[in-house]
Every structure is written in C-alpha cells, then in structure tokens.
Amino acid sequence: MSYDVQAIRKQFPILHQQIHGRPLVYLDNAATAQKPLAVIEAITHLYTKDNANVHRGVHTLSQRSTDAMEAVRSAVCAHINAREVAEIIFTRGITDSINTVAFGMGALLQPQQNVVITALEHHSNIVPWQMLCERTGAALRYIPMNDKGELDLSTLEVLVDENTAMVAFNHISNALGTINPVKTILSRAKAVGAWTLVDGAQSGPHALVDVQDWDVDFFTLSSHKMYGPTGLGVLYGKREHLEVLPPYQGGGEMIATVTMEKSTYADIPHKFEAGTPHVEGIIGFGAALEYINSVGIEAIATHEAALLDYATTTLSTIDGFRIIGTAEKKASVISFLVEGTHPYDLGVLLDQQGVAVRTGQHCTQPIMDQFCIAGTARASFAMYNTIEEIDLFKVALERAVTMLR
Amino acid sequence: MSTIAEKQAVLIEEFEFFDEWMDKYNHIIEMGKAMPVLDAVDKNDDLLVQGCQSKVWLKAEKKGEYVRFFADADAIIAKGIVAMLIDVFDNQPSTEVAAADLSFLEEIGLKDHLSPTRANGLMSMIKQMKFYALAFSSAN
Numbered sequence: 001m002s003y004d005v006q007a008i009r010k011q012f013p014i015l016h017q018q019i020h021g022r023p024l025v026y027l028d029n030a031a032t033a034q035k036p037l038a039v040i041e042a043i044t045h046l047y048t049k050d051n052a053n054v055h056r057g058v059h060t061l062s063q064r065s066t067d068a069m070e071a072v073r074s075a076v077c078a079h080i081n082a083r084e085v086a087e088i089i090f091t092r093g094i095t096d097s098i099n100t101v102a103f104g105m106g107a108l109l110q111p112q113q114n115v116v117i118t119a120l121e122h123h124s125n126i127v128p129w130q131m132l133c134e135r136t137g138a139a140l141r142y143i144p145m146n147d148k149g150e151l152d153l154s155t156l157e158v159l160v161d162e163n164t165a166m167v168a169f170n171h172i173s174n175a176l177g178t179i180n181p182v183k184t185i186l187s188r189a190k191a192v193g194a195w196t197l198v199d200g201a202q203s204g205p206h207a208l209v210d211v212q213d214w215d216v217d218f219f220t221l222s223s224h225k226m227y228g229p230t231g232l233g234v235l236y237g238k239r240e241h242l243e244v245l246p247p248y249q250g251g252g253e254m255i256a257t258v259t260m261e262k263s264t265y266a267d268i269p270h271k272f273e274a275g276t277p278h279v280e281g282i283i284g285f286g287a288a289l290e291y292i293n294s295v296g297i298e299a300i301a302t303h304e305a306a307l308l309d310y311a312t313t314t315l316s317t318i319d320g321f322r323i324i325g326t327a328e329k330k331a332s333v334i335s336f337l338v339e340g341t342h343p344y345d346l347g348v349l350l351d352q353q354g355v356a357v358r359t360g361q362h363c364t365q366p367i368m369d370q371f372c373i374a375g376t377a378r379a380s381f382a383m384y385n386t387i388e389e390i391d392l393f394k395v396a397l398e399r400a401v402t403m404l405r
Numbered sequence: 406m407s408t409i410a411e412k413q414a415v416l417i418e419e420f421e422f423f424d425e426w427m428d429k430y431n432h433i434i435e436m437g438k439a440m441p442v443l444d445a446v447d448k449n450d451d452l453l454v455q456g457c458q459s460k461v462w463l464k465a466e467k468k469g470e471y472v473r474f475f476a477d478a479d480a481i482i483a484k485g486i487v488a489m490l491i492d493v494f495d496n497q498p499s500t501e502v503a504a505a506d507l508s509f510l511e512e513i514g515l516k517d518h519l520s521p522t523r524a525n526g527l528m529s530m531i532k533q534m535k536f537y538a539l540a541f542s543s544a545n
Contacts (some may be wrong), residue, residue: 020426267473341481342480342481344480344483345434345480345482349430352427352430374459374460374479401426403431403434404434404481
C-alpha cells in the first residue's frame, strides 16, 4: 500500500490550524514531534478510567495502571529487541538517561581512564561526561568531524584505547542530521573492552534499532521525539552493567528494604526508578510506539528521505542558500544559512508566514564553533510532512530573504 | 527639536499604516538597514547588551546634558528595534531618557508580539540605555 500522508495528517489535530493567518507548516520535529490522537486518547483514557498510583495498591485501578505501564515496558523491550524487560528503565528523558549512566560510572571510573564522545554531540551527551571526568580525574576525548559533518574515523584507533571506559555518541546528529557509523565505532570500543552508549534521540522516530544486533551496552530513547508525551525517556542497559551501576537517585520504588541505618536497593529496573513514575507519559508513549509501528518505521523513513531529497534540491536553488552538514548519510534534517541573512531573522519571518523552524545553536555549541557560525536555521521533517509544505516553506523563505537583504 | 514623547508619536503614526505584522517587520528591517553601522572596534564584548538572543552592541556618549546613542546588531530585526529606541532616545537630555516611559512599544504592539525571550532582549536594551542616561545625568 502506498504511504497515505493525508490519512496520517488527520491523526494529528494540532496540524490543522492557522498561524498568523497562514496554514501551520511544522518543521521543528527534531526538537519535538506532534502527537497523534492515539496518544491523546490513551492519556485521556488513563485519567478517565484507570488512574491510580502504580506498583503499590491492591485495588483494581492500581492494578490497571500498573499493568498498562508494564505493558509499555514490554513493548519497548520488543521494539528495540532487548533481552528482557528488566533492562528497560523509564527516565525523565535522554538527559536523565545519560546522567544516570554517567553518575553511576563515577563509582567505577579510575583517573587513568578516559571517556570518548564525538564532536557531533548534543549538550546532553557532553556535559554529563564532563562532570564525570571532573569528579574522577578521567580524561574526556572527542572524535573530530570533517567539514561535511561526518566523524573522522581515522582517529578512532588512537582515541579509543585500552584505557577507554566508555564510548558515548549519537546515532543521528540533531543539529546536522548526520547518521553515524554506529557499528564501526561500537566494534572498536568492544575491541578494547570499553562500555558503549548510543544516544537514540533522533533515531527513535526514524530508524529501527536492534540493541542485540548492535551489542550496545546502553541505548536511550526520547518519548516526545517519537510522537509521545514529554518528560519521558528510556534507558536500555545490559543487565550485568545495570546491576553494578549504583543508582543516582534515592527514594520510594527503588528500594528493597529501608531501615533508618541502611537501605537495600530493589532489582533492576526499579533500582533506577525512584519515586512515582511518569505513568501518563509511559502510557502515552506506549500508544505512540504502537502508532509508529502501525504506520511502519521503514515506510516513515522512506517518506522522510523523499522529503529530505526534495527539500535539499528545491531549497538549493535559492540564491545564497547553504546547508550546514552535508554528510553522505543523513536523516531528515536541513540545517541552513542564507547568505546576507541571520537565522534569527529568518525564523521570525518564517513564523509570520506560518512556518515553524528552529533557530540557534540546537544545543550543540561545539558544532557551531567548528563551522565558525553563531547558529543556523533548521528544518526537520516527520511522518506527517508533505511536499506541498516544503513548497510553502520555500516560498516563505524566499519572501523572508528578499525582505532581509 | 522633538521631545521623546513627540518622537514616539511619530513612530506610532508610522506603524498605524500597517495592518500585517509582515509589513511592520518590513518597516523595522528598513530602519535597521538605515542605521549607521558601528566601527568594528566598537563591536566588542564590553558593549554587548546582555540578555539578547542575537548580538546587540550599544554605545553611549555624554554630550553635556544630552546623551548620544550608537548601536549595531548581527540580526537585522534586532538592529531595527534598537534603531527605533535610538530614534526616540538619541540626543535627548539624559535626565529625560532615564525617566522616560516608552509607551510606543505597547501602542505599536511590539511588546505583546515578541516571544518572552525576545521581549526580555528588548527590555535589556532599554535598561542598558537608561542605565547610561542615569549615569550621565548624575555626572552632570
């Protein structure tokens, strides 16, 4: 069956509105994706039928909430092909997921060891490792990138050595769209016995990931970038690592026994889930996953690749249009500048014409520094975007550029 | 010479001409383009206005009881906005700049229109100008 983008659009109520008198063209999907009815209805259902605190009550509503939440854990486990559901931890988001690992490693890391990240990372995959290295005296290393925004893998053997404790990097760059050669990096890390963490913030909505096929130690997902609610992330970790990693937050839910002198921790995954979890977020995320799978992630990726191709070709005809990040393998992100204009001005004038793009540094200051630019404007596409929207975007961009020059 | 109130009245009148924000922005952009640029040497971190998303440099000079303002910005809309402020405040008595009520920003709808971050940037520009004016007037 062919991809029916109009049927998909019908499932996203927010898309059907006017902004400043123009139809909304939402192209800020790499920041957050919009939510389908299935997600909105799942949350409404929870609060109208099933809501109760999870894991503690014997009453029916608590059972229902707990079952619904745990069913999502199983669904996530199946989605990324983890070995067992206990390896799926719900967090506040990817930032929280990475901090959980980086904090826990503070107890394990030796000063002579090092952590390797890349020049392409989001701040959330830089700062927790900087903090870890400051605490432990370990060194932080960066795999550099070239002018196209691709990692320079010739440095891999030197940077990832027998003292490397962790190699952490994103699957897809949020700022440039570069798809990184995950397996190559993982295999080097494995050769020296380092742990690995892949940040799947941008891959979650666009690509299927099999954590066993990758043999990655930690993997993270963000619900709100996958058409689910905000405030929820996933941390996948191999059982043997999660068991040795100390928890970084204490509280309810994460304990086995508590006395005033000493507490013992619950088994995974609960050890890392202190406090009442984001039940509505988890249940909404479950609905989002189901929705993504009903459309088919490969079909979505194919649709988005066509949008990216079309947008890249048509926008490049604009005088002075320059794409930042021109990697061979790219996801549906176009970070751009137009000669003689400032990205902030473009963002404002596009918004006035109904087009939502992101402007700024995209939480990737080091990337902007390498390109010697203050920031970019960024258009990013999702399953519900259309060729017609790209045409509207182009017309709006041309008008903005004419005004600004 | 026009007073601060008269300068504001002229701006309000100019903006009344436009119904659409695209046209208002066009006018702001034209004001930005028309403003003389700062010398490169003045575009230093000391003259940067804190709290703006884009880079805005503001320079003030005391001229007796009056204050002169010069500015530049890397983004043209920010430059247009600071050009409007300069249009109102430049060459006015420091005491009056320090005490002025900038009602034109509400009248032309700019204050309501800007996102909170951009509105903060605008307030930072005004605060910085008034700060210079206050310092100059107390030095008189």
